[in-house]
Amino acid sequence: MHDVMHGVLGLYNYWIVIILMMTGFYTVIARPNLVKKIIGLFIFQTSVFILFISMAKIEGGTAPIISEGARIYSNPLVKALASTPIRYPTS
Amino acid sequence: MEEHLINNVLLGLLMMTGFAIVRMRSLLAVTMLTSIYSLLSASLFVVLDAVDVALTEAAIGAGISTILMLATVALTTDEEKAPRHKPLLPLFVVVATGAALIYGTLDMPHYGDPMAPIHLHVAPTYLHVTPEEIGVPNVVTSVLASFRGYDTLGEVTVIFTAGAGVLALLGYRTRRRNSQNPEIRKMVVLRVITKLFFPLILLFALYVQFHGDYGPGGGFQAGVIFATGFILYALAYGLGNVQRIIPYRTLRIMMVAGVLIYIGVGIESMLLGGKFLEYRILADDPVTGQHLGIMLIELGVGITVAAVILIIYYGFVSRQHQEPPEDT
Amino acid sequence: MGAAVHILSWICLLGGACFLLVGAIGVLRLPDFYTRLHAVSVSDTMGAGLVLAGLMLQGGLSMVTVKLVLIFYFMIFTGPTATHALAEAALQAKLKPVVDDREP
Amino acid sequence: MSNLKHAFNLTLFLFAVWLLLSGHYTPLMLVLGAASTLLVVFLAIRVAIIDREIQPVLLKPSVLFYWFWLAWEIIKSNLDVTRRILSPGLPISPKIFTVRAGQKTELGRVTYANSITLVPGTVTMDIDEDIFTVHALTQAAAADLERGEMNRRVCSVENVF
Numbered sequence A: 001m002h003d004v005m006h007g008v009l010g011l012y013n014y015w016i017v018i019i020l021m022m023t024g025f026y027t028v029i030a031r032p033n034l035v036k037k038i039i040g041l042f043i044f045q046t047s048v049f050i051l052f053i054s055m056a057k058i059e060g061g062t063a064p065i066i067s068e069g070a071r072i073y074s075n076p077l078v079k080a081l082a083s084t085p086i087r088y089p090t091s
Numbered sequence B: 001m002e003e004h005l006i007n008n009v010l011l012g013l014l015m016m017t018g019f020a021i022v023r024m025r026s027l028l029a030v031t032m033l034t035s036i037y038s039l040l041s042a043s044l045f046v047v048l049d050a051v052d053v054a055l056t057e058a059a060i061g062a063g064i065s066t067i068l069m070l071a072t073v074a075l076t077t078d079e080e081k082a083p084r085h086k087p088l089l090p091l092f093v094v095v096a097t098g099a100a101l102i103y104g105t106l107d108m109p110h111y112g113d114p115m116a117p118i119h120l121h122v123a124p125t126y127l128h129v130t131p132e133e134i135g136v137p138n139v140v141t142s143v144l145a146s147f148r149g150y151d152t153l154g155e156v157t158v159i160f161t162a163g164a165g166v167l168a169l170l171g172y173r174t175r176r177r178n179s180q181n182p183e184i185r186k187m188v189v190l191r192v193i194t195k196l197f198f199p200l201i202l203l204f205a206l207y208v209q210f211h212g213d214y215g216p217g218g219g220f221q222a223g224v225i226f227a228t229g230f231i232l233y234a235l236a237y238g239l240g241n242v243q244r245i246i247p248y249r250t251l252r253i254m255m256v257a258g259v260l261i262y263i264g265v266g267i268e269s270m271l272l273g274g275k276f277l278e279y280r281i282l283a284d285d286p287v288t289g290q291h292l293g294i295m296l297i298e299l300g301v302g303i304t305v306a307a308v309i310l311i312i313y314y315g316f317v318s319r320q321h322q323e324p325p326e327d328t
Numbered sequence C: 001m002g003a004a005v006h007i008l009s010w011i012c013l014l015g016g017a018c019f020l021l022v023g024a025i026g027v028l029r030l031p032d033f034y035t036r037l038h039a040v041s042v043s044d045t046m047g048a049g050l051v052l053a054g055l056m057l058q059g060g061l062s063m064v065t066v067k068l069v070l071i072f073y074f075m076i077f078t079g080p081t082a083t084h085a086l087a088e089a090a091l092q093a094k095l096k097p098v099v100d101d102r103e104p
Numbered sequence D: 001m002s003n004l005k006h007a008f009n010l011t012l013f014l015f016a017v018w019l020l021l022s023g024h025y026t027p028l029m030l031v032l033g034a035a036s037t038l039l040v041v042f043l044a045i046r047v048a049i050i051d052r053e054i055q056p057v058l059l060k061p062s063v064l065f066y067w068f069w070l071a072w073e074i075i076k077s078n079l080d081v082t083r084r085i086l087s088p089g090l091p092i093s094p095k096i097f098t099v100r101a102g103q104k105t106e107l108g109r110v111t112y113a114n115s116i117t118l119v120p121g122t123v124t125m126d127i128d129e130d131i132f133t134v135h136a137l138t139q140a141a142a143a144d145l146e147r148g149e150m151n152r153r154v155c156s157v158e159n160v161f
Helices: A002-030 A034-056 A076-083 B002-023 B027-047 B051-075 B088-105 B122-134 B139-147 B149-170 B182-186 B188-210 B219-237 B239-245 B248-271 B286-322 C003-029 C033-059 C063-092 D002-022 D027-046 D061-086 D106-118 D139-146 D149-158
Strands: D095-100 D122-128 D131-136
Touching: A002 A034, A002 B002, A002 B088, A034 A076, A034 B002, A034 B027, A034 B051, A076 B051, A076 B122, A076 B139, B002 B027, B027 B051, B051 B219, B051 B286, B122 B139, B122 B286, B139 B149, B139 B286, B149 B248, B149 B286, B188 B219, B188 B286, B188 C063, B188 D002, B188 D027, B188 D106, B188 D122, B219 B239, B219 B286, B239 B286, B239 D027, B248 B286, C003 C033, C003 D061, C033 C063, C033 D061, C033 D106, C033 D122, C063 D002, C063 D106, C063 D122, D002 D027, D061 D106, D061 D139, D061 D149, D095 D139, D106 D122, D106 D131, D106 D149, D122 D139, D131 D139
Parallel strands: none
Antiparallel strands: D095 D131, D122 D131
């Protein structure tokens, strides 16, 4: 029982991400309106960021800004990767 | 424990907002919901330690995207037509894909696991090397601007291309219109508050620009906030007035100048005997050189981004005014 | 930081949360757009204000508190401006308000 | 001449904000701060929006006193509106009425309008010169505003601006 709970909590983020992703995907393929399609893409894209950043999180870590008193930092590389494509929807 | 709770609640809210977005017909409402969705995900990014991403998302998704989307809706229609047939096939595709993906997650490392493969290879190196070689506390900035400077150059070029594309597609016809229309004159609260906050927003943008080394921020976010200040001014006082502060020509020059600053830093480091974008050549002390290089290229990014966003905005809005007034 | 300050800050945070909740309940219960603006006003002033006060107590005398004070000023100015803009827009769109005609 | 003085005040104010925000007081950061401030002031001059309205008036004693009074009003009416929202019968009696603003300047009027909106229970809906259309949640809140105490107080701090 404990294992199941642990597994559910450990994968909860990914499952929500997948539901969001599918919401966006559905909007893109099922709705004819172009603005709606773009918003669907936007939801899809954000869910991908959440997926990346959930993977980058370390239990008990802090944001990767080097400072005294912090020992564990979450993964900085993923954040750099995720903040690059976030900028394209404007374009 | 609280972190987990906040994380889960935010994810739940995101899901609800997502469903509401799909179901709503009124595109104006959908646009506002998208803005809320974006703000929620920005808060989620803060909980997940991605402060840089959160700042970007808040500035872009909740700010600029909403304005541009509203401009689009204003140019087209704000009511979505009802779909013609039952969406059974898309629904099936979506459920099948989702089920396959969820099956795939069963093998993934658990959330927050410090031993996940993603944390073991490249990331620790960046965390170790950054304080010694770059001397910048914000590791994300050092990765973006220094270790992966080529990528960021590519990104600036993409944004530049987008600006050029919008220029080519939408164009911009200067039209000497009397921009102070009577409706605007009446909104005295908006005008006075805008007047009070316009300098503060610009100052805050510059603060974000120059403190990207120490905290979340940097050229991109700064450029967006800077543009937001002008867009706010344009909303309260009309496009004509904001063009008195930054004319269109200046924007086009700025758009190119930002990219040129970036490339110029690269060429300068080549002239000094290093490789392209090898900042440590730029000063006697390698750490100072890195710092200088990062600051300069961030400045370039900021200038280009601000200019491109304003160009897109000008393009949209100048077009809006050309439409013959049908519904008045 | 003393335990008293800690407890006080949590009282502020929870109180703020309660007022935010009241604002949300108000939006659901009140009859029309204009009356709902008053409910939003509750969460805008008391809710957000108390949450910020609680965070300031947590932050102590530091840069964080300075930034929170700046956020507070920002909210005091922009909150009512946004509410007013909404009300004015609704009025211009000729949205009919629910008005109580009885003499008080 | 007075424009110059206002520009100077704005510069000081913005630089103070920069110092408050920054938290890094190395020479480089101070120079960048000064440069940023000057750039913003330059842009502000370009639109000629510099007039008396951007001064840091928020901290002068009489204005501070007004803030405290307003905060107390806000707390009182917050509790009132909260009670009405939560009580089962929903005892509200919405009313639309107009008040006359006694302020001379635009900034004074905006302060008054925003103070009205900031207090839950009353929202300024429309401003036509010095006639405000106000929506009130209850007759009591409306009567409170019509007594005009807030108007007087804003008028008295207006002279400081």
